[in-house]
Amino acid sequence: xxxxxxxxxxxxxxxxxxxxxxxxxxxxxxxxxxxxxxxxxxxxxxxxxxxxxxxxxxxxxxxxxxxxxxxxxxxxxxxxxxxxxxxxxxxxxxxxxxxxxxxxxxxxxxxxxxxxxxxxxxxxxxxxxxxxxxxxxxxxxxxxxxxxxxxxxxxxxxxxxxxxxxxxxxxxxxxxxxxxxxxxxxxxxxxxxxxxxxxxxxxxxxxxxxxxxxxxxxxxxxxxxxxxxxxxxxxxxxxxxxxxxxxxxxxxxxxxxxxxxxxxxxxxxxxxxxxxxxxxxxxxxxxxxxxxxxxxxxxxxxxxxxxxxxxxxxxxxxxxxxxxxxxxxxxxxxxxxxxxxxxxxxxxxxxxxxxxxxxxxxxxxxxxxxxxxxxxxxxxxxxxxxxxxxxxxxxxxxxxxxxxxxxxxxxxxxxxxxxxxxxxxxxxxxxxxxxxxxxxxxxxxxxxxxxxxxxxxxxxxxxxxxxxxxxxxxxxxxxxxxxx
Numbered sequence: 001x002x003x004x005x006x007x008x009x010x011x012x013x014x015x016x017x018x019x020x021x022x023x024x025x026x027x028x029x030x031x032x033x034x035x036x037x038x039x040x041x042x043x044x045x046x047x048x049x050x051x052x053x054x055x056x057x058x059x060x061x062x063x064x065x066x067x068x069x070x071x072x073x074x075x076x077x078x079x080x081x082x083x084x085x086x087x088x089x090x091x092x093x094x095x096x097x098x099x100x101x102x103x104x105x106x107x108x109x110x111x112x113x114x115x116x117x118x119x120x121x122x123x124x125x126x127x128x129x130x131x132x133x134x135x136x137x138x139x140x141x142x143x144x145x146x147x148x149x150x151x152x153x154x155x156x157x158x159x160x161x162x163x164x165x166x167x168x169x170x171x172x173x174x175x176x177x178x179x180x181x182x183x184x185x186x187x188x189x190x191x192x193x194x195x196x197x198x199x200x201x202x203x204x205x206x207x208x209x210x211x212x213x214x215x216x217x218x219x220x221x222x223x224x225x226x227x228x229x230x231x232x233x234x235x236x237x238x239x240x241x242x243x244x245x246x247x248x249x250x251x252x253x254x255x256x257x258x259x260x261x262x263x264x265x266x267x268x269x270x271x272x273x274x275x276x277x278x279x280x281x282x283x284x285x286x287x288x289x290x291x292x293x294x295x296x297x298x299x300x301x302x303x304x305x306x307x308x309x310x311x312x313x314x315x316x317x318x319x320x321x322x323x324x325x326x327x328x329x330x331x332x333x334x335x336x337x338x339x340x341x342x343x344x345x346x347x348x349x350x351x352x353x354x355x356x357x358x359x360x361x362x363x364x365x366x367x368x369x370x371x372x373x374x375x376x377x378x379x380x381x382x383x384x385x386x387x388x389x390x391x392x393x394x395x396x397x398x399x400x401x402x403x404x405x406x407x408x409x410x411x412x413x414x415x416x417x418x419x420x421x422x423x424x425x426x427x428x429x430x431x432x433x434x435x436x437x438x439x440x441x442x443x444x445x446x447x448x449x450x451x452x453x454x455x456x457x458x459x460x461x462x463x464x465x466x467x468x469x470x471x472x473x474x475x476x477x478x479x480x481x482x483x484x
Contacts, residue, residue: 040178098160133224142201216241219258307339323421333389
């Protein structure tokens with residue numbers, strides 16, 4: 001199994017999605033009456049204390065003098081019932097309508113749970129606790145987000161879809177206590193620190209591993225990671241971040257935090273999971289027998305992973321984020337196209353290998369898209385956002401005679417009335433503003449919005465329209481020339 005980027009985005013309710021870009025001062029003004037305290041348990045269970053300090057959750061609908069429940073917004077995996085042990089009477093955790101739900105007795109306003117860390121794979125979400133081989137652990141704070149409901153029937157009524165929830169979510173303060181050093185926002189802290197849980201989530205490392213520091217990043221590289229992977233790691237990251245800063249034309253507001261965990265070589269093949277998270281964090285956990293011996297293919301994968309995810313950090317630093325999941329092809333495709341071209345330009349990977357790999361992405365996209373609309377593929381796997389997105393990005397790049405993908409991103413985030421979000425219309429408007437012809441923009445609109453009865457033909461037509469040469473062998477595209 002090889003996972004190239006972050007998990008599929010967790011579905012977000014409309015209200016929460018609209019608040020995702022709130023600034024710190026706004027958060028302080030709208031803090032939830034729920035407060036959480038998590039105490040590091042080391043090798044044993046951690047302790048989670050939940051306190052409900054305010055009179056209500058949203059000022060009107062939910063009266064906390066009663067027994068209104070709260071539920072965990074991130075409930076994929078169904079692991080909490082077995083991992084959370086209530087330490088007090090008056091509260092229980094139950095699985096309701098696909099959501100892990102806390103149900104309180106009348107007038108109960110506090111609860112304590114012993115939490116046994118869960119480090120298994122969760123589809124479409126981040127690993128709650130990522131173990132490091134030396135005993136350290138990276139904690140994903142998003143696992144503790146709680147949302148209010150009037151009663152359990154209202155949670156059942158969501159039909160298992162978070163987007164059906166329409167309440168008010170206020171950022172929840174989460175206080176972390178530990179005898180171990182904590183890495184928060186790229187800085188070591190000890191004793192106690194408080195972070196806000198507000199719809200996303202970040203990773204915080206607990207442990208004593210040495211920090212790896214560069215001009216653009218600070219982080220923890222698992223000391224158990226095979227030496228051949230660690231070789232030149234610092235230089236490679238420095239090359240990637242330096243090149244991205246030069247090409248985007250701006251730096252990150254803070255150094256990136258890199259967390260690279262090694263989970264052993266018992267699993268056959270290669271397993272990777274990770275992504276870019278708020279707070280300029282890049283997290284990766286890797287495992288498998290493929291890591292036992294030096295491999296150019298594995299080295300190339302890690303180079304791509306960090307280049308792709310670093311590109312996401314620079315995208316985020318532009319000040320806008322995606323407004324609609326139906327257009328996830330924009331940022332994922334852009335990041336892949338930028339990453340692979342950067343690796344070729346920096347001499348880290350060969351042009352020939354890139355052109356063959358791009359053809360493989362083309363064929364996966366054509367198969368996935370045949371008889372379907374692109375938006376349909378974005379919720380069922382990675383191919384629509386990543387492979388199809390990359391082909392769209394590469395074609396967009398070739399369609400701009402005097403500009404490149406960095407110019408396209410800068411123009412896209414400068415267009416539109418929404419100061420925080422971009423969408424597909426902004427993308428197409430930026431293409432036209434930078435010189436792409438109307439027929440090509442029209443073809444991209446069709447590709448991204450309509451059902452394609454013959455996706456392979458449509459995609460070949462797009463390559464021809466933007467003058468990208470390609471080779472066909474045995475009826476399949478076997479190589480796509482890199483645009484000059």
